[in-house]
Amino acid sequence: MPLPSESRADAERAGVHAAAGPMGPTECEASASGTPSDSGTPSDSGTPSASELAAAMRRAIVLSRNGPAWGVNPRVGAVLLAPDGTVLAEGWHRGAGTPHAEVDALSHLGDPRLALGATAVVTLEPCNHTGRTGPCSTALADAGVSAVYFGISDPGVASAGGAASLAARGVRAVAGLLAHDVEQSIRPWLSAVRTGRPFVTLKWASSLDGRTAAADGTSQWITGPDARSDVHERRGRVDAILVGTGTMLADDPELTARRSDGSLLPHQPAPVVIGARTVPAGSALARHPEPLRHYDTHDLPAVLDDLYDQGVRSVFVEGGPTLASAFVRAGLVDEFVVYLAPVLVGGPGLALGDLGVPSLPDARRLVIDSVDPVGADVRIVARPAPPAQPAPPAPTPALSAPQKETARVHRNH
Ligand SMILES: NC(=O)c1ccc[n+]([C@@H]2O[C@H](COP(=O)([O-])OP(=O)(O)OC[C@H]3O[C@@H](n4cnc5c(N)ncnc54)[C@H](OP(=O)(O)O)[C@@H]3O)[C@@H](O)[C@H]2O)c1
Secondary structure, eight states: OOOOOOHHHHHHHHHHHEETTEEEEEEOOOOOSSSSSSSOOOOSSSSSHHHHHHHHHHHHHHHTTTTSSSSSSSSEEEEEEOOOOOEEEEEEOOSTTOHHHHHHHHHSSSSGGGTTTOEEEEEEOOOOOOOOSHHHHHHEEEEEEHHHHHHHOOOOTTTTTTTHHHHTTTTTTEOTHHHHHHHHTTTHHHHHHHHOOOOOEEEEEEESBBBSSSTTSSSTTTSOOOHHHHHHHTTSSSEEEEEEEHHHHOOOOOOBBBBBTTBBBBSSOOOEEESSSSOOTOOOGGOSSSSSSOOOOOHHHHHHHHHHHOOOOOOOOOHHHHHHHHHHHHHHHHHHHEEEOOOOOOOOOOOOOOOOOOOOGGGGOOEEEEEEEETTTEEEEEEOOOOOOOOOOOOOOOOOHHHHHHHHHHHHO
């Protein structure tokens, strides 16, 4: 069903671009812009208004968070809207092997005929791939949906192409609705699929003067119970936790995700130890519910490649300064989560060692995403700053008359 021109103008104000029209596919562009800016007037033209579409996408993002943050599949949410903009059904993806968000939403329609002429709002481009479930693009077209608005295009090699497939079936597919918000909500998964390696979060807990251990090597506990709970909650959202053999031998960590009463959270990240030294038979890691993966190497890209091949999309690096610095030096950190405790330790136990920064202009610049108090401590989340753009060439200043004269004199010498 073509969009009436009024609704199309609404959609353009909402920051979306047509990916495919009813007459066939056109170029699919994802908009970087965010929220719609229309008056919020409900549509009376038989298609949802821009504000209804944007509200549905915000809801779809919230719904997507019901799904698991770990694993090979992204978190996706979907909302089905009637032509008058009212919500018909909602859905989200519950993890690998379960129905995708669009199919989940379709299954919640009281009467399947309600899908005829409906608009689907989905955080990610509907997949075009038959895996353990069928292609969502086919399911939506078969159901009679007339338009699909999505946040960002599917970067997957096998799963992409849903928009073109919808268009071939006469369904209008529009990319870029609240693209920035969607991008942020599934940043680790997107990063992993785009780079072909797991999203790496480097975490440490340090004193205010940047020490992660005292001179005798003790580091438990620098931060308080609230910060430690926060770490466990974050561990419960990733696929794997990585430490070096140094931390494994010094701290004998369990590397589990636990509640404050010590019980295990429902999802446990796989424990990973990197380094040549042997893991002692009686170590706490032997009690981890997931099997230990021990890489006898210092080749971090190779470790990440192998983990990616095994379905790992997000890792938490909780090693000591040696492993942490090696990850930073190799440019393999996507996110920093640093807990700062109001305590001074002094001495040599710094959070990071040599980063290959000979001089301040070479320092690794970060962008702070958030700063939050966590109990008596502070949590800072940061990411590497984007590479600086080369400065445009300075305009050649016009020479004043005396300068021109001087220049001529010099040339004559
Ligand atoms: N406060 C915190 O947040 C925190 C967190 C973790 C640890 N810590 C403290 O940190 C201290 C341990 O520090 P650490 O630096 O020895 O631990 P680490 O970084 O976890 O382990 C270092 C070891 O990892 C191996 N390794 C693996 N990949 C490497 C690479 N690419 N480059 C270099 N080495 C690599 C090497 O051992 P091999 O010789 O076996 O190959 C190396 O000696 C302990 O005191 C611990 O309590 C504090």
